[in-house]
Amino acid sequence: MKRILFGSCVCAVIALVVAGAWRAKATAPTDEDQTITVTPSTTNGSDLAIGDMVNESQVIATGRCLGTRSEWIQDGRVLVTMATIAVDDVLKGEPGETLTVVLPGGVDANRAIPVAMTYPGAPQIAPQEEVFLFLSGDDSGAGSYSVYGFAEGKYSIVEDQAGDKVVARDFTKNRVQQSPGLVRGNRPLVALSEFKGKVRSYLGQ
Numbered sequence: 001m002k003r004i005l006f007g008s009c010v011c012a013v014i015a016l017v018v019a020g021a022w023r024a025k026a027t028a029p030t031d032e033d034q035t036i037t038v039t040p041s042t043t044n045g046s047d048l049a050i051g052d053m054v055n056e057s058q059v060i061a062t063g064r065c066l067g068t069r070s071e072w073i074q075d076g077r078v079l080v081t082m083a084t085i086a087v088d089d090v091l092k093g094e095p096g097e098t099l100t101v102v103l104p105g106g107v108d109a110n111r112a113i114p115v116a117m118t119y120p121g122a123p124q125i126a127p128q129e130e131v132f133l134f135l136s137g138d139d140s141g142a143g144s145y146s147v148y149g150f151a152e153g154k155y156s157i158v159e160d161q162a163g164d165k166v167v168a169r170d171f172t173k174n175r176v177q178q179s180p181g182l183v184r185g186n187r188p189l190v191a192l193s194e195f196k197g198k199v200r201s202y203l204g205q
Contacts, residue, residue: 048152054202057134057148059093061085062157064130066098070106079117081106082144083125085133091199093135100144101125101135123147123154130157132167132195157192165192
């Protein structure tokens with residue numbers, strides 16, 4: 001009888017502990033619980049050739065990001081980041097003095113429980129970052145664009161150790177190493193003037 005009573009008490013204690021754990025998780029979700037990671041069904045950006053991007057892009061331009069903001073689109077189901085770019089040089093298209101680039105994912109910090117939505121491998125543009133962009137039209141808003149080929153069509157523009165401007169893919173994730181001409185992951189740097197010349201050659205300029 002004592003063994004049965006003891007066993008019943010132990011089961012009751014275990015049940016209370018489990019219930020308490022679930023209650024704590026429901027009332028105090030972690031940051032990880034509020035981050036939605038979306039895997040796109042297609043990125044259209046698997047080592048695209050420069051020639052393909054030049055031919056297919058609606059706009060090709062360089063510029064500097066003036067700022068970013070997150071917005072919900074598609075009736076509040078999809079969170080994106082709107083990056084405002086001050087256009088410096090236009091190689092293709094007529095985007096105007098500024099343009100808006102729609103980037104997949106974003107952060108909504110205005111909710112009672114902040115929500116973040118991320119897409120693996122999505123292009124990112126940081127405020128004040130100088131960029132070289134291959135863009136296609138986007139239906140998220142009037143005059144807005146998306147990066148062609150997902151992240152393939154976004155390049156960062158930085159200065160090398162000699163003070164010359166160079167381009168490479170996404171410097172928000174790759175920092176320049178001490179060795180000239182290399183970045184983390186051994187990605188080569190290309191002179192901005194040389195890169196522009198290559199793009200213009202495909203455009204027949």
